[in-house]
Amino acid sequence: MNLLSVNVAKPLRAPSYTDAPGSLTGIDKRPASGPVGVSAPGPKGTGGSALADDTIGDMRHHGGDHQAVYAYAREDLDGWARELGRDLDPGCFGENLTTEGLDVNGARIGERWLIGDQVVLEVTAPRIPCRTFAGWLDERGWVKRFTERALPGAYLRVVQPGAVCAGDGVVIVHRPDHEVTVSFLFRALTREPELLPRVLAAGDALHPEARGKALRRTGG
Template sequence: MTGRLAAVNLGVVTEAEWAGDPSGRSGIDKRPVDGRVDIRFAGVAGDFIGERAHHGGPDQAVYAYAEEDAGWWAGELGRALRPGAFGENLTTWAVDVTGAVIGERWAVGSALLEVTKPRTPCTTFAGFWGMPDLIKRFTVRGAPGAYLRVLREGEVGAGDPVEVVDRPAHGVTIGEVFRATTLEPDLLPRLLDVPELPESLREKVRRRLGAAAG
């Protein structure tokens, strides 16, 4: 399966009351850039990340969101949403991001990326959009986008193919993990059978299942 990159986006420094970082700065406002961009193990070169306690790191090095899902939101809200409006580094086209399997590998430009987990909406996102009820609406919609870890560093640019080169047999998708950790906790046991899921998230799942059993 092959899609493409519609845009590559880098965060600019935004100072706002809604920024989650103690410094009052956020990198959620990402803007499309021209040319090639380096994808490194630690993240996207030139990208600003404000609240590093909850953003960035190897399991969240890159964030992808589908242009088709952004289009749904544009229709729902009655306003245009440019690439990067969801805080994504990679805006994709013809890539099933919600249906991507955890551990699925994407060849993009000269980089190799691996799907790790869905994005969890936060108050910073709601503040950026100026929508107090965004977390609830984003959760109900269930198209959270996907975080990716970098398996091979490389360069990417708008127009590059996004090729799914490997897909684990367990079949647990970004959408299923998101539903399990938000509105459908009955799905949580399935997540423990996903070795590619970040250990921090697996531990949260074990704690929630332990609390439920107790």
């Protein structure tokens, strides 16, 4: 298991189909040529990406400590590439980390990854598709299609800062004993809300917004 690529944004002006046309968007991520520093960015709304030189445009919905890093598996990109009949380069889904040999969507909430010999990240939540993502891919019905497949990729928070680069190994150093994987939580938050009470088994590692939604479902 390793990082195939570490990607940071080339900032763009958000087009008219987004929620904030004319503002900056960081969805166009490109592979970095060397090591990239990683540190906790701060609370959502004030903190952006954990990666140095990366850009988060819409900090209302993206970035912050619980969505500090976004990872997507090369194997899942390859599956989409075959289905869509087009090349999908590392970073094209807006991911910071393009992984290889790692079951990102099967990772459990609270699972911790040691990347290289310094950085420790903890899985917190799935990515929820938005209009910016759909417009960027320029595929008809993309949000529905992406949601139905339930291969959203994982957001992670920074437990231990440091630097990462392409080729770094990834080691799972902690795997919680519960059923709440990235894909399971995504399904609960989108098409299968009846699963929401079960996501509370993820405990304190659960993204606060997901926890709130689950508690509302249970009347807690």
